[in-house]
Amino acid sequence: MLFTGIILAIEIPLGLIIALAMPRKGVWVSVCLVLMALPLLIPWNVVGAMWNIFALPEIGLLGKGLNSLGFDYNYTRQPLTAWFTTVLMDVWHWTSLVVLLCYAGLVSIPDDYYRAAKIDGASAWAVFRFIQLPKLKRVLTIAILLRFMDSFMIYTEVKVLTGGGPGNATTFLSIDLDKIALGQFDLGPAGAMSLIYFLIILLFSWLFYTLMMRNEAQ
Amino acid sequence: MNKQVNQKAWFLVLPVVILVAFNAVIPLMTVVNYSVQETFGDNVFSWAGVIWFEQVLN
Numbered sequence: 001m002l003f004t005g006i007i008l009a010i011e012i013p014l015g016l017i018i019a020l021a022m023p024r025k026g027v028w029v030s031v032c033l034v035l036m037a038l039p040l041l042i043p044w045n046v047v048g049a050m051w052n053i054f055a056l057p058e059i060g061l062l063g064k065g066l067n068s069l070g071f072d073y074n075y076t077r078q079p080l081t082a083w084f085t086t087v088l089m090d091v092w093h094w095t096s097l098v099v100l101l102c103y104a105g106l107v108s109i110p111d112d113y114y115r116a117a118k119i120d121g122a123s124a125w126a127v128f129r130f131i132q133l134p135k136l137k138r139v140l141t142i143a144i145l146l147r148f149m150d151s152f153m154i155y156t157e158v159k160v161l162t163g164g165g166p167g168n169a170t171t172f173l174s175i176d177l178d179k180i181a182l183g184q185f186d187l188g189p190a191g192a193m194s195l196i197y198f199l200i201i202l203l204f205s206w207l208f209y210t211l212m213m214r215n216e217a218q
Numbered sequence: 219m220n221k222q223v224n225q226k227a228w229f230l231v232l233p234v235v236i237l238v239a240f241n242a243v244i245p246l247m248t249v250v251n252y253s254v255q256e257t258f259g260d261n262v263f264s265w266a267g268v269i270w271f272e273q274v275l276n
Contacts, residue, residue, distance in 0.1 A: 191253030192270035198246075 003087070003172065007151040010091050012144060015098025016136075020128070022103055033103075036096045048160025051089040055161075075162065079169030082162050086170050089157055094150065098143045105139035106132060141212045145205060152201055173197055
């Protein structure tokens with residue numbers, strides 16, 4: 001839950017900001033969209049392997065760079081840096097999805113709204129607050145829901161990056177489940193845990209969606 | 219022109235229903251089955267009730 005909270009708190013605002021900063025016309029639109037789509041095209045295990053090497057303290061660009069700047073960074077030994085690396089990797093991998101969803105929502109807003117705002121002399125903040133944000137509400141709901149479910153079920157990237165360590169620092173529910181089911185072959189507890197896990201995700205997603213839709217109806 | 223109304227179109231949905239059952243419902247039910255049973259290998263299962271749920275929640 002903590003990981004999901006952190007991920008949502010970073011990815012949703014960041015994705016929205018990047019989507020707002022992206023061009024709406026011209027050749028740069030395609031360039032930006034391709035660049036944004038790139039992380040999403042990489043298989044999850046490859047993302048984990050990439051970040052594993054990238055963050056290695058001795059040879060990785062990130063790890064060695066941070067250490068040379070004076071930070072004590074070693075994600076294979078320190079729980080906090082392992083968490084930091086996991087969050088950074090997820091943000092790198094999945095913010096693009098939020099950006100693409102928000103961008104699709106932004107370009108679908110008719111120009112008439114902007115023209116009316118311009119005539120009224122609305123500031124950029126007012127345009128965002130009273131035109132763009134309300135129009136993006138449904139898109140943001142989907143983005144938050146998708147990211148909530150995905151981050152709650154995170155497995156492959158973390159498995160490759162840290163293997164759940166150091167110790168049990170990054171052992172998320174899915175990795176714990178994997179250990180019980182495939183490591184110990186305890187099928188009974190693994191089955192029970194899977195169902196509880198499934199129900200938690202289902203319940204939170206339903207609650208979240210219902211609340212968002214109720215707010216919209218009001 | 220009078221159109222003849224029937225419900226035969228539902229047969230078009232049948233492949234999807236079978237596919238969803240195969241991909242989602244059957245694995246889910248397998249997990250439900252495992253979660254209430256104890257196994258000692260050799261595909262031998264015995265009823266365990268909610269003991270695994272209690273263990274996981276504790």
